[in-house]
Amino acid sequence: MIDIAAIRQQFPVLNRLVKGKPLVYLDNAATAQKPQVVIDALVNYYSQYNANIHRGIHTLAEEATAAFEDTRNAVQQLLHADSREEIIFTRGTTEGINLVAYTWGRQNIGKGDEIIISGMEHHSNIVPWQVLCAEKEAVLKIVPVNDNGELEMEAFHSLLSDKTKLVSICQISNSLGTINPVKEIIKAAHAAGAITLIDGAQSTVHLDIDVQDLDCDFFACSAHKLYGPTGVGVLYGKKAILEAMPVFMGGGEMIKEVSYQHFTPNELPYKFEAGTPNIADVVAFKAAIEFVNGIGKSAIAAHEAALLEYAAEQLTPIKEVRMIGRARNRASVLSFVVEGAHPQDLGIILDNQGIAVRTGHHCCQPLMDRFAIPGTTRASFAVYNTKEEVDALAKGLQKAIKMLL
Structure with a gap:
């Protein structure tokens, strides 16, 4: 089992505030943050x-x-x-x-x-x-x-x-x-x-x-x-x-x-x-x-898989949320839409709470057309993410839904 707290200490950016809130960085499929050794x-x-x-x-x-x-x-x-x-x-x-x-x-x-x-x-x-x-x-x-x-x-x-x-x-x-x-x-x-x-x-x-x-x-x-x-x-x-x-x-x-x-x-x-x-x-x-x-890919993968499963458990009960992509074999990405709300609006409200997600077609416009949607909100996980951050995402999403619908 890996020590997530010790790993998080190696990433300087995770200590900053965004809009006065602790940063919850869930845009790792776009780019991962850098540990101090890389810097x-x-x-x-x-x-x-x-x-x-x-x-x-x-x-x-x-x-x-x-x-x-x-x-x-x-x-x-x-x-x-x-x-x-x-x-x-x-x-x-x-x-x-x-x-x-x-x-x-x-x-x-x-x-x-x-x-x-x-x-x-x-x-x-x-x-x-x-x-x-x-x-x-x-x-x-x-x-x-x-x-x-x-x-x-x-x-x-x-x-x-x-x-x-x-x-x-x-x-x-x-x-x-x-x-x-x-x-x-x-x-x-x-x-x-x-x-x-x-x-x-x-x-x-x-x-x-x-x-x-x-x-x-x-x-x-x-x-x-x-x-x-x-x-x-x-x-x-x-x-x-x-x-x-x-x-x-x-x-x-x-x-x-x-x-x-x-x-x-x-x-x-x-x-x-x-x-x-x-x-x-x-x-x-x-x-x-x-x-x-040094951490080991298998240990990283196990941690990310646990986060992905936990995130699905937290977001699925939110009735306005519809998951896009339910493949049996998946890695570290949760993509969803909220009926009646544009992904960009969700992203802005989440950002105001310090939560960084990706919104839009993710450079996969033909795939979005396949699902007949303009885009999704995407949360993607890395080794430094935690269940508490997933909880923040769920809470932030519920707040956004109340504001938009």
């Missing part, structure tokens, strides 16, 4: 060894390079990748997905080819494929979602064909918390001759990730949902696939040699890391990984 790592880089990496021979450059590459090693272990060359740093999950679309996609997708995504994808796993399909005259197919917020797996299997070239699916829905059976999806996609991309933006913080066991071809995630800094993400790709892909951006570091006539790309992973990267935040990301590892 310290960021400050330490800028105050002690700020320098550009890889090409400098002076002490600060060598220290910065070592710290940057130490994080790559930590990410390799976090995702259980086969080699560190398969770990590419990006600005976030969105850039990782776009990198695949702009490189592998433009190299391998042609007229009449098919790409499959699901009906619960974030816009960042919809729009890049729409752009690619429009350019290549390919076809985008959607796995439908049932009333419980689960993928209709029979429909998925029926969509697969010899025209399917890519299946790109989120492992956990950011708006519903549904945990998708991605291992089954990957196996079926490979049997059809397609490659796979898993959007791990939500799953990396909640689940143990083993990309080799999953056998996914690509896996994208972000640091900021894993208690790390914003502006840092990771794209994992199988080495052979990455080596065959064209470069994404041109510039420094991504070349081995260059003349006015031609260039030779660098070795992996630097082939896809053009320009000066977000060094400080990559360095601090390692501190976030160590923070999570």
Whole structure:
């Protein structure tokens, strides 16, 4: 059992007041708060060894390079990748997905080819494929979602064909918390001759990730949902696939040699890391990984599952509340509507009580259309949240309902 009080003490922001009330932060699916060790790592880089990496021979450059590459090693272990060359740093999950679309996609997708995504994808796993399909005259197919917020797996299997070239699916829905059976999806996609991309933006913080066991071809995630800094993400790709892909951006570091006539790309992973990267935040990301590892993902998941169950128990009896998404396998997200009240109005009233939730379509507008709603109010939980905060949410919601209805 983990000591939540001790964990909360490591997060400075949790001590502040919002509108004169203690902060209740329940917007973790958007971004998690940062423990002091991450903040310290960021400050330490800028105050002690700020320098550009890889090409400098002076002490600060060598220290910065070592710290940057130490994080790559930590990410390799976090995702259980086969080699560190398969770990590419990006600005976030969105850039990782776009990198695949702009490189592998433009190299391998042609007229009449098919790409499959699901009906619960974030816009960042919809729009890049729409752009690619429009350019290549390919076809985008959607796995439908049932009333419980689960993928209709029979429909998925029926969509697969010899025209399917890519299946790109989120492992956990950011708006519903549904945990998708991605291992089954990957196996079926490979049997059809397609490659796979898993959007791990939500799953990396909640689940143990083993990309080799999953056998996914690509896996994208972000640091900021894993208690790390914003502006840092990771794209994992199988080495052979990455080596065959064209470069994404041109510039420094991504070349081995260059003349006015031609260039030779660098070795992996630097082939896809053009320009000066977000060094400080990559360095601090390692501190976030160590923070999570120190507690243990299984312990974190158990705590979050207990909170999710407790929150459902507290909010379900409120007759005006209707839950959106009742998947049997869920993680850390409670999404709901109040009939007759706009989610934004609920969010404002809750904020006036110091309670931070997310409202709107959560960058999942087609999914909201599926449920015929403009959006939801979403409470999402992290390791530092408590049952007392859930009680505050329930009380605050009841107050909001009285004011609005």
